[in-house]
Amino acid sequence: MPTYAYACTACDHRFDAVQSFTEDSLTLCPECGGALRKQYGSVGVTFNGSGFYRTDSRGAAGAPASGSASSKAETSTAATPAPAATPASS
Numbered sequence: 001m002p003t004y005a006y007a008c009t010a011c012d013h014r015f016d017a018v019q020s021f022t023e024d025s026l027t028l029c030p031e032c033g034g035a036l037r038k039q040y041g042s043v044g045v046t047f048n049g050s051g052f053y054r055t056d057s058r059g060a061a062g063a064p065a066s067g068s069a070s071s072k073a074e075t076s077t078a079a080t081p082a083p084a085a086t087p088a089s090s
Helices: 069-079
Strands: 002-008 013-019 038-039
Touching: none
Parallel strands: none
Antiparallel strands: 002 013, 002 038
């Protein structure tokens, strides 16, 4: 179950509460009875590597970049002739 951080708007009391996704958010401070608000922190996820950013896979005007995999595949299949059909022997 996820842990949510809360802070009281009246007394600034801060605490964590373990709640299921289906439970309603807490609204009253256990210390003073004031209104609570959820605290949202930064998420500990980073994306590293090539291909994540939009500019990594595009050229200057939205065309595929010269080094992209799709342009290499297009040039290699266009330059390679199809194999000739051989008659089947009976």
